[in-house]
Amino acid sequence: MKRRIANRKYKVPFLPEKRIEDQAQLLLDEWAEAHAPIAEPPVPIEEILELHLGLDFCLADLRTELGHPDVLGGIWFGDRLIKVDQSLDPSIQPKLLGRYRFTLAHEVGHWRLHRQHLMDDPSARSLFEANCEPAFVQRAGDDAPEEFQANAFASRALMPQQMVYEAWAQWRGSHDPVAIADLDVGDYHADRQANEQVAMERFCKPLAREFDVSAQAMRIRLEKIELLVKEVQPRLFS
Amino acid sequence: MADPRKVFGDLLRATRIAKGYTLRKFAEMADMSPTYLSQVEQGKTDRPPTAERVRTMAELLGQNADEWTAIAGRIPDDLTDIITGEPQAMPELLRAAKGLTADELRKLTEQIREQQKDGGKQE
Numbered sequence A: 001m002k003r004r005i006a007n008r009k010y011k012v013p014f015l016p017e018k019r020i021e022d023q024a025q026l027l028l029d030e031w032a033e034a035h036a037p038i039a040e041p042p043v044p045i046e047e048i049l050e051l052h053l054g055l056d057f058c059l060a061d062l063r064t065e066l067g068h069p070d071v072l073g074g075i076w077f078g079d080r081l082i083k084v085d086q087s088l089d090p091s092i093q094p095k096l097l098g099r100y101r102f103t104l105a106h107e108v109g110h111w112r113l114h115r116q117h118l119m120d121d122p123s124a125r126s127l128f129e130a131n132c133e134p135a136f137v138q139r140a141g142d143d144a145p146e147e148f149q150a151n152a153f154a155s156r157a158l159m160p161q162q163m164v165y166e167a168w169a170q171w172r173g174s175h176d177p178v179a180i181a182d183l184d185v186g187d188y189h190a191d192r193q194a195n196e197q198v199a200m201e202r203f204c205k206p207l208a209r210e211f212d213v214s215a216q217a218m219r220i221r222l223e224k225i226e227l228l229v230k231e232v233q234p235r236l237f238s
Numbered sequence B: 001m002a003d004p005r006k007v008f009g010d011l012l013r014a015t016r017i018a019k020g021y022t023l024r025k026f027a028e029m030a031d032m033s034p035t036y037l038s039q040v041e042q043g044k045t046d047r048p049p050t051a052e053r054v055r056t057m058a059e060l061l062g063q064n065a066d067e068w069t070a071i072a073g074r075i076p077d078d079l080t081d082i083i084t085g086e087p088q089a090m091p092e093l094l095r096a097a098k099g100l101t102a103d104e105l106r107k108l109t110e111q112i113r114e115q116q117k118d119g120g121k122q123e
Helices: A017-034 A045-052 A062-066 A094-113 A115-119 A122-128 A145-158 A161-172 A192-203 A205-211 A215-224 B004-018 B023-029 B034-041 B051-060 B065-071 B077-085 B089-097 B102-122
Strands: A056-060 A071-076 A081-085 A136-139
Touching: A017 A045, A017 A094, A017 A145, A045 A056, A045 A094, A045 B023, A056 B023, A056 B034, A062 A071, A062 A081, A071 A094, A081 A094, A094 A115, A094 A136, A094 A145, A094 A215, A115 A122, A136 A145, A145 A215, A161 A205, A161 A215, A192 A205, A192 A215, A205 A215, B004 B034, B004 B065, B023 B034, B051 B065, B077 B089
Parallel strands: A056 A081
Antiparallel strands: A071 A081, A071 A136
16 A cells, blocks of 8 residues: 655754754764764764664665655654665665665654654644654655755764864865866766766765765765865965 | 564564664675565565575574574474475474473483484494
8 A cells, every 4th residue: 555655744943054963963972972982984874873763774665655756765753763765775776875874864864853843743643653654755856944954964964074074184185175166177068067066076986985975965065064165265374 | 463574573673783783784794685684674575584594694693593493484494304304203203292391392302312322322
């Protein structure tokens, strides 16, 4: 029997990015306290999900189960269950390891950012019963506020700012940002911005591999923390 | 009565977590895909693990392989050979032993082992 995909009747409040970053860091700190400090990438998100948070986790044919061809993952609060679509199984598609880990971190984001809010909502009570409907379903390209927040959480949990800075310095030999203008931007697409993204993602692949994330996720993170910039600003005292 | 596939799946998952292995890590150790291991743990596979696979998983997790094979609803491969090797006497022995307590079965096993040892000496 096909289950209906989660609808958007449950709204989540606006969360500033700083709050999301703090929540991601708090989770990593909890892991460090209970197990061992995360000295270097990759962040052990699978261990955090299953061994620290005690969530049930499985790979399944979610696309058939939920009746949508672009489903990546989902979370069932009542069953304490996270499911990821089997198309992301990294043992079958090793290139998708980064996508797989990001999907897990995204669902953990819902668990940490949104569960309490919905627990306080009397109209969402059914989400906390056994055999419940999924509270959130992650679909490719979905930019609803709750999905944006869960993505922001995943990005910060898998690529903590300090860890990225350190890995960058080790890789580049300094903390200096790199400007897109310094990259070899090809002519693959008609759109200049798309070409720049291809160039940036090709450039940041070594770092993406170190963190076990996709080149796209690493590019977005590096842009966010301004290690990849449009152009390097001249320094006052150089 | 609970579905034996679900009972086995729950036991497998709880033991795996207690031993500190993630789904992907344990799947790699047991030489299977995480998707297949998920299906086994959820009791939702049309291809339940073979006796040999159950044995491998039990041994990796430090559990009694025969007990796990029975919980998984499988018969250890060597038992099939043992029964078909003595197609009349062996089923008769098993039927006669049915209903004995675990303690009584252990004593009987000991007696058989002693007998085999004595038989070996006489030869």
